[in-house]
Amino acid sequence: MKRVAAISFPSKGVAGKTGVWRIRKPILDRQKCVKCLICWIYCPEGTILRKEDDSIEIDYEYCKGCGVCANECPARAIMMVEE
Amino acid sequence: MIRVLTGNHSVAYAALLSNVEVISAYPITPQTQIVEKLAEFVETGQLKAKYVRVESEHSAMAVCIGASSAGARTFTATSSHGLLYMSEMVYWASAARLPIVMPVVCRTLGPPWNIWNEHTDFLLVRDYGWVQFFAESNQELLDTVVQAYRIAEDERVLLPVMVGLDAFTLSHISEPVDVPEMDLVKKFLPPRSNIPYVLDPSKPFTFGNLAYPSHHMALKFMHHTSMENVIKVVSEVDNEWNKIFGRSYGILDKFMFDDARVVILTIGSSAGDAKEAAKYLRKRGVDAGVLRLRLTNPFPAKEISNILSNVEAVAVVDRNLSPGNGGIILEKVRSSLYSSKNRPFIKGYLAGLGGKDITVKDYVKIFEKTLESYKKGDSGTEWFNLNLEVTNL
Amino acid sequence: MIYEIRFHGRGGQGAVTAAELLVKAAVTEGKWGQSFPFFGAERRGAPVTAYARISEEKHFIHSPITEPNIVVVLDKKILDVVDVTDGLKEDGTLIINSSRSFPKESLKKFRTCIVDATKIAVSLGLSVAGWVIVNTAMLGAIIKAVPIVTIESVMNAIRNNWSGRIGAINAEAARRAYEEASFL
Numbered sequence: 001m002k003r004v005a006a007i008s009f010p011s012k013g014v015a016g017k018t019g020v021w022r023i024r025k026p027i028l029d030r031q032k033c034v035k036c037l038i039c040w041i042y043c044p045e046g047t048i049l050r051k052e053d054d055s056i057e058i059d060y061e062y063c064k065g066c067g068v069c070a071n072e073c074p075a076r077a078i079m080m081v082e083e
Numbered sequence: 084m085i086r087v088l089t090g091n092h093s094v095a096y097a098a099l100l101s102n103v104e105v106i107s108a109y110p111i112t113p114q115t116q117i118v119e120k121l122a123e124f125v126e127t128g129q130l131k132a133k134y135v136r137v138e139s140e141h142s143a144m145a146v147c148i149g150a151s152s153a154g155a156r157t158f159t160a161t162s163s164h165g166l167l168y169m170s171e172m173v174y175w176a177s178a179a180r181l182p183i184v185m186p187v188v189c190r191t192l193g194p195p196w197n198i199w200n201e202h203t204d205f206l207l208v209r210d211y212g213w214v215q216f217f218a219e220s221n222q223e224l225l226d227t228v229v230q231a232y233r234i235a236e237d238e239r240v241l242l243p244v245m246v247g248l249d250a251f252t253l254s255h256i257s258e259p260v261d262v263p264e265m266d267l268v269k270k271f272l273p274p275r276s277n278i279p280y281v282l283d284p285s286k287p288f289t290f291g292n293l294a295y296p297s298h299h300m301a302l303k304f305m306h307h308t309s310m311e312n313v314i315k316v317v318s319e320v321d322n323e324w325n326k327i328f329g330r331s332y333g334i335l336d337k338f339m340f341d342d343a344r345v346v347i348l349t350i351g352s353s354a355g356d357a358k359e360a361a362k363y364l365r366k367r368g369v370d371a372g373v374l375r376l377r378l379t380n381p382f383p384a385k386e387i388s389n390i391l392s393n394v395e396a397v398a399v400v401d402r403n404l405s406p407g408n409g410g411i412i413l414e415k416v417r418s419s420l421y422s423s424k425n426r427p428f429i430k431g432y433l434a435g436l437g438g439k440d441i442t443v444k445d446y447v448k449i450f451e452k453t454l455e456s457y458k459k460g461d462s463g464t465e466w467f468n469l470n471l472e473v474t475n476l
Numbered sequence: 477m478i479y480e481i482r483f484h485g486r487g488g489q490g491a492v493t494a495a496e497l498l499v500k501a502a503v504t505e506g507k508w509g510q511s512f513p514f515f516g517a518e519r520r521g522a523p524v525t526a527y528a529r530i531s532e533e534k535h536f537i538h539s540p541i542t543e544p545n546i547v548v549v550l551d552k553k554i555l556d557v558v559d560v561t562d563g564l565k566e567d568g569t570l571i572i573n574s575s576r577s578f579p580k581e582s583l584k585k586f587r588t589c590i591v592d593a594t595k596i597a598v599s600l601g602l603s604v605a606g607w608v609i610v611n612t613a614m615l616g617a618i619i620k621a622v623p624i625v626t627i628e629s630v631m632n633a634i635r636n637n638w639s640g641r642i643g644a645i646n647a648e649a650a651r652r653a654y655e656e657a658s659f660l
Contacts, residue, residue: 003474006195020557021486021521023606064521082606087500087509199515219536251515252538257496258510259503355536438515442539 013062018045022065024080026058032077039069039078088260090253093221094160094186094246095120096260097228099130100268101184104155107135107146111165112198113250114188118160132158140165144172144183151181152290154281156232156274159183162250163190163204170208176243177212178306179291182235182275183243185213186228189351190250191437199438200250202350202403206379206411212306214240214313215380217247217350221258223332223377224248226324229268233320236275239312247379250438253352263328271327310381317378334383335390336375339365343372345454346391346427348416349400350376353441357400360446371450376412384419392425396457398449400467402435409433409464428457431464439468478531479624480541483614484560485550487519490611491526493637494548497615498528501625501633508534515540523558530624546622549573550593550610555580571621571657573610584660589621591657593649600645600652612646616653627654 035054047063048056058069070078088096094117098106106125108118124130133150137143143159151157161169166187176183191201202217209215214234218224224246231244248254282290294302317334325331338358340346347357354375361371374390374397376383391397401410408414413431420426430453435441449467456462481498485491492513499509509530518524527541543563549572554560561570561583570586573593593613602609612634619627630650635643 015522017557018522020523020553021519023521085503087496087503087511249538251512252540255515256510256512256538257499259499259508352538356539358536440539440542442542443537 019061029077034075042072091116093225097225103158105150105157107143108159109140113254114162140169144169147183157183160186162188180241184231186246188254205247214244249352334378338373340372344370345396346372347398348374356443357446359443387419388423394427396428398453400432432467434467480544481528481546482544483526483548487522494611495526495528501629502530588660591617596652613649613653616650617657620657
């Protein structure tokens with residue numbers, strides 16, 4: 001396919017491994033997590049990964065450390081810690 | 084006082100020194116820092132101006148038209164899509180003969196979305212009846228914006244003035260700039276007079292009302308002849324600036340030009356890189372020179388035609404594109420030379436579109452290619468450093 | 477001789493300010509200089525570059541720096557994601573904020589100078605919103621490695637940029653780094 005105008009396709013990590021942008025990282029306390037998935041909805045970068053049992057995992061390769069998940073978590077199960 | 088200023092802040096200092104009375108603008112990258120700095124000057128009381136916030140560039144120019152009609156010294160700045168969005172009012176401002184000054188940080192038009200340097204935006208409004216300058220350095224930028232008010236408000240001109248500067252390669256580069264003393268600038272640029280008339284509620288009259296064709300044509304003739312006065316007024320104002328501040332730029336900036344056999348003709352900050360290339364080639368026995376257009380509208384056709392008659396080969400480097408026609412400046416240069424007896428060989432280059440760098444090494448290549456093409460008689464336009472592979476998926 | 481310097485840092489660390497301060501220092505010595513950021517989006521935390529070009533005489537160049545003779549790394553984490561030596565001249569100098577003697581084997585072929593700017597900045601309380609501000613300390617290290625301007629001019633430029641205590645501790649950071657920086 002020859003491009004005649006600018007088009008682009010969705011792909012992972014076009015800006016590189018954005019995990020290096022972090023100065024603080026989110027740490028999940030599984031004991032406290034109530035699987036409400038609010039963090040999964042709020043994460044602006046899609047770096048909260050939803051598993052089959054609705055538990056979550058954080059993709060540190062791309063998480064920029066913005067802290068939105070920690071701020072929104074109603075169970076206070078995510079803490080931001082210095083890198 | 085020598086300060087280290089970006090191009091954008093040089094513009095803001097120039098507006099401060101010009102004691103502008105009304106500012107209205109809408110932010111757009113890479114222009115935003117100009118109006119941010121001016122907002123700071125107003126906020127801190129350094130500049131006694133009214134800063135009118137608006138929801139678009141169209142409204143920004145509309146505010147400027149109103150304020151300027153009422154006699155205020157008026158300033159706005161924009162870039163790229165902002166200029167195009169504003170364009171209806173841009174035309175109105177010149178036809179209403181209002182001495183507004185507007186720096187334009189020249190940026191590529193999308194799509195594809197792009198924030199980098201290109202001159203197509205600035206040259207698209209060439210026929211809008213504004214006086215247009217294009218600066219090479221931050222010092223020239225500051226000096227030109229102040230001079231622009233003198234030129235715009237001159238009775239023989241009474242037209243708005245646009246000052247072009249390169250996105251990022253001037254707007255965001257910090258350089259030493261001699262910021263003149265306010266008292267000296269005040270002598271050079273007194274407050275705006277009410278010549279020939281300004282809105283006055285005690286003596287009501289209407290601006291821009293319906294006019295019959297014969298009136299319209301007469302007014303267009305006057306706009307056109309005022310534009311013809313610009314070259315003389317620019318020279319006078321530049322000479323006066325030189326007397327007070329010791330810096331002069333002229334209409335055309337000639338570099339190693341007088342005995343040059345091959346010349347690069349271009350505009351903007353990139354002309355500096357062409358100058359360095361000329362210096363390099365001179366050491367190697369090539370009679371290279373640079374001709375930079377400082378005043379781009381009205382196009383100094385007569386001056387260009389006179390000056391290029393002794394040159395053998397000219398490379399016109401356009402950082403703009405009229406699709407299907409090529410470089411806008413090339414077209415103007417060619418037509419300027421039509422009636423000249425000694426026409427030089429001219430080759431066009433389309434270069435640096437979308438902000439692609441044109442380095443000193445690139446200009447050395449352009450000089451060399453031009454000499455080669457001159458020997459071969461190949462005067463076609465070249466897309467310089469074009470890479471078509473990126474369009475293949 | 478034109479010094480062409482590239483700074484590598486992360487958005488928010490002050491690489492652009494460092495480049496500008498170096499130019500301000502040069503200008504007070506009657507030299508000519510330019511500084512500029514990487515021309516693009518600015519994103520906090522992302523790897524960024526800033527540039528300075530300093531010479532005895534005025535020049536007309538406005539195009540970007542592609543072959544620097546000095547590279548400054550404000551954050552050694554950058555070394556893992558960016559090739560900081562890209563375009564660096566063979567006889568060029570690298571100045572790295574690091575506590576380790578050899579931050580990376582591949583850098584050995586360049587004249588390399590290290591300084592623990594983070595330690596200096598922390599000891600002086602130089603941090604903003606979780607970021608340790610190392611840019612002024614790095615300026616001291618640059619001057620030690622390559623005497624582009626005097627350390628006094630750098631300290632004056634810093635004090636002119638920020639008045640009072642902030643200017644004083646940043647100038648002190650530059651002075652300490654100037655003393656502590658060492659070649660490998």
